[in-house]
Amino acid sequence: MGIVGKNVVKQFGSPPMVILHGLDLEIEDGEFVSISGRSGSGKSTLLYLLSTLDNPSDGVIEIDGVSPQKMTVNELHRFRNEKIGFIFQFHYLLPELTGLENVLLGPRNLGLEKQKKDEALALLDQLEVYKQANKFPSEMSGGEQQRVAIARALILSPKYLFADEPTGNLDSVSGNKVMSILEETSQNNNMTIVLVTHERDYAARANREIYLVDGRISENYS
Amino acid sequence: MLYLAIRQMLSRKKQTSLIVLGISFGTMIYIIVAGLQFGFREYLTEQLLNNTAHVLIKGSERDLSEKELRPRFFDESTLVRWIVPPAGKRDEVRLVNPQGWFQRLEEDPDVLAYAPRFSINGIVSQGRYRHSVSITGIDPVKQIKVTSLEDYMEKGSLMELDGGGSKIVLGSGVLETIGAKVGDTVRLSIGLGEPRPYRVVGSIHLGNEQFDKVMALGNIHDIQTLNLSPGRVSEISVALTDINLSHEKAALWSLFSRDEVQGWEEANAQFMQMIGIQDLMRAILTGAILLVAGFGIYNVLSIMISQKKKEIAILRSIGYGPNRILELFLGQGLILGFIGALFGILLGIGVNLIIGSIELSFEVGKSNHLPISFAPSIFATAFAAALIAAVIASFLPAFSASKMTPLDIIREEM
Numbered sequence: 001m002g003i004v005g006k007n008v009v010k011q012f013g014s015p016p017m018v019i020l021h022g023l024d025l026e027i028e029d030g031e032f033v034s035i036s037g038r039s040g041s042g043k044s045t046l047l048y049l050l051s052t053l054d055n056p057s058d059g060v061i062e063i064d065g066v067s068p069q070k071m072t073v074n075e076l077h078r079f080r081n082e083k084i085g086f087i088f089q090f091h092y093l094l095p096e097l098t099g100l101e102n103v104l105l106g107p108r109n110l111g112l113e114k115q116k117k118d119e120a121l122a123l124l125d126q127l128e129v130y131k132q133a134n135k136f137p138s139e140m141s142g143g144e145q146q147r148v149a150i151a152r153a154l155i156l157s158p159k160y161l162f163a164d165e166p167t168g169n170l171d172s173v174s175g176n177k178v179m180s181i182l183e184e185t186s187q188n189n190n191m192t193i194v195l196v197t198h199e200r201d202y203a204a205r206a207n208r209e210i211y212l213v214d215g216r217i218s219e220n221y222s
Numbered sequence: 223m224l225y226l227a228i229r230q231m232l233s234r235k236k237q238t239s240l241i242v243l244g245i246s247f248g249t250m251i252y253i254i255v256a257g258l259q260f261g262f263r264e265y266l267t268e269q270l271l272n273n274t275a276h277v278l279i280k281g282s283e284r285d286l287s288e289k290e291l292r293p294r295f296f297d298e299s300t301l302v303r304w305i306v307p308p309a310g311k312r313d314e315v316r317l318v319n320p321q322g323w324f325q326r327l328e329e330d331p332d333v334l335a336y337a338p339r340f341s342i343n344g345i346v347s348q349g350r351y352r353h354s355v356s357i358t359g360i361d362p363v364k365q366i367k368v369t370s371l372e373d374y375m376e377k378g379s380l381m382e383l384d385g386g387g388s389k390i391v392l393g394s395g396v397l398e399t400i401g402a403k404v405g406d407t408v409r410l411s412i413g414l415g416e417p418r419p420y421r422v423v424g425s426i427h428l429g430n431e432q433f434d435k436v437m438a439l440g441n442i443h444d445i446q447t448l449n450l451s452p453g454r455v456s457e458i459s460v461a462l463t464d465i466n467l468s469h470e471k472a473a474l475w476s477l478f479s480r481d482e483v484q485g486w487e488e489a490n491a492q493f494m495q496m497i498g499i500q501d502l503m504r505a506i507l508t509g510a511i512l513l514v515a516g517f518g519i520y521n522v523l524s525i526m527i528s529q530k531k532k533e534i535a536i537l538r539s540i541g542y543g544p545n546r547i548l549e550l551f552l553g554q555g556l557i558l559g560f561i562g563a564l565f566g567i568l569l570g571i572g573v574n575l576i577i578g579s580i581e582l583s584f585e586v587g588k589s590n591h592l593p594i595s596f597a598p599s600i601f602a603t604a605f606a607a608a609l610i611a612a613v614i615a616s617f618l619p620a621f622s623a624s625k626m627t628p629l630d631i632i633r634e635e636m
């Protein structure tokens with residue numbers, strides 16, 4: 001099943017400005033794919049389309065065998081809740097909640113916060129932010145916040161993980177840590193990961209690289 | 223979502239408590255004003271109902287005519303030409319045909335009880351002290367069924383007037399003025415003939431100087447005899463089985479007779495008007511409170527939502543749908559309204575208890591405290607008003623928050 005895009009077009013505004021020019025791509029289950037390219041090349045736009053957050057102007061996208069466009073609002077949110085994890089460049093932890101509570105937001109929406117608590121703590125431990133479980137985001141460093149956010153994305157073992165520049169705001173040590181976590185998750189949990197990054201080194205650590213140039217997939221990496 | 227709503231409110235304690243305080247304050251003011259208004263209204267209604275029956279039948283005021291007066295001053299044969307013809311009202315009003323009324327009331331199934339009265343002005347005296355009074359002859363057995371006058375007897379009972387025999391009940395103010403007490407014998411004069419002795423068998427205290435200083439009650443037959451007008455009746459109080467029939471019944475009965483028939487509302491048109499004005503005032507006040515409370519909630523939530531867009535985007539991407547986002551903010555508005563209203567009601571009750579415990583230098587009814595109503599309807603109204611304002615005020619921002627898509631927010635933030 002995986003994620004399939006056929007002739008995916010995205011344009012904005014009027015007169016329409018075409019950002020993605022009829023992309024065809026397929027990401028298989030368990031694959032770790034990176035999307036890279038220059039700023040403005042359409043990386044984020046493509047990621048939002050693949051991850052149900054946005055709909056294409058033309059063409060079809062199917063994820064896990066279904067088209068997000070055809071889901072009802074409730075089905076869509078249920079799908080995100082159970083099958084998708086997001087990591088953004090800005091960590092976006094809820095400031096009123098502790099690290100652990102933030103991690104348990106997804107399970108809570110399904111009524112599973114109690115069952116998942118131990119797992120959440122184990123995950124935080126694994127990501128080396130166990131000490132931050134009962135701290136509020138304002139008491140954590142940027143790297144720690146990002147790792148708590150990763151724990152939040154992983155807690156329900158989603159089938160698909162989408163990350164948009166997760167290392168963008170971090171120094172190289174923290175960035176490396178995040179990349180290692182993604183690699184491990186990909187290997188150990190058979191998760192499908194789509195990573196957007198403009199750093200060539202990180203992009204290269206994926207199983208497969210998709211390189212965008214002005215909204216088109218380029219075969220030639222330069 | 224309640225959990226997150228509460229967490230979000232707790233994390234901004236200052237804002238939250240200010241809004242709660244605002245809502246409580248508004249609710250409290252309403253409780254105080256309504257408590258005082260309804261308290262006074264209950265008191266006045268009771269006072270009025272003591273003296274006004276559901277339906278009152280009374281002799282209509284009649285103009286004096288020149289024809290009626292002429293024989294009093296001149297004999298038949300004199301030809302009189304008035305320079306200014308005499309004009310005026312009869313001092314005394316009486317029913318045209320009291321017996322006819324008694325029969326009609328007796329037969330009407332909607333009539334619970336009725337009591338005829340005959341009133342004249344007179345002067346009571348004891349020793350050197352004289353005081354003018356309004357003497358009302360009553361039939362005690364019937365009167366007790368129509369009004370609660372008996373409840374206001376300080377000493378003795380209205381029933382002692384039953385059967386007649388030169389007995390009288392005086393207002394507490396009257397007794398004080400002439401320096402008499404229950405058991406004494408006073409003299410009563412109405413301008414006709416010699417003053418006659420009456421034994422004071424009771425005193426009545428309505429807590430209203432207007433009445434207490436002029437009231438004298440006697441047996442109706444005694445008073446009729448004293449006035450040399452046996453069988454004369456000035457008015458009949460009627461108690462109906464249902465007070466809401468009073469207007470209808472009065473309208474019907476007034477067709478039968480020249481006498482004036484008034485329902486409770488007509489008889490107290492001024493009072494009803496005052497009630498209307500009070501209701502209007504309270505409605506305006508309630509509106510103002512709702513507006514202030516609502517505006518506060520609206521502002522706080524709107525500001526908060528614009529500051530929390532990123533978090534809304536995150537929640538949406540985690541799988542919290544638009545309805546959950548709506549719940550999150552609507553919930554906060556409702557909690558603010560609920561706590562504010564509850565707190566305000568408690569404050570209002572507290573203040574009203576304090577106001578009600580102040581000892582006044584004058585009497586209101588049976589005590590010297592301000593009458594304050596603690597009717598449940600006041601609290602229900604205040605509570606509902608605060609909550610409705612909270613719902614409306616928080617729905618608008620909450621709804622707009624639920625309509626934001628994560629993508630709009632993420633793009634906007636970058």
Ligand SMILES: Nc1ncnc2c1ncn2[C@@H]1O[C@H](COP(=O)(O)OP(=O)(O)OP(=O)(O)O)[C@@H](O)[C@H]1O
Nearest residue numbers: 012013019038039040041042043044045046198633
């Ligand atoms: N909502 C929008 N309306 C109009 N233009 C948009 C919108 N979203 C994106 N764009 C445009 O589409 C192009 C691609 O944007 P996108 O965010 O996908 O780039 P990117 O590759 O992620 O860049 P970066 O590395 O800077 O994040 C940009 O030129 C951007 O201005």
Ligand SMILES: [Mg+2]
Nearest residue numbers: 043044045164
């Ligand atoms: Mg981008």
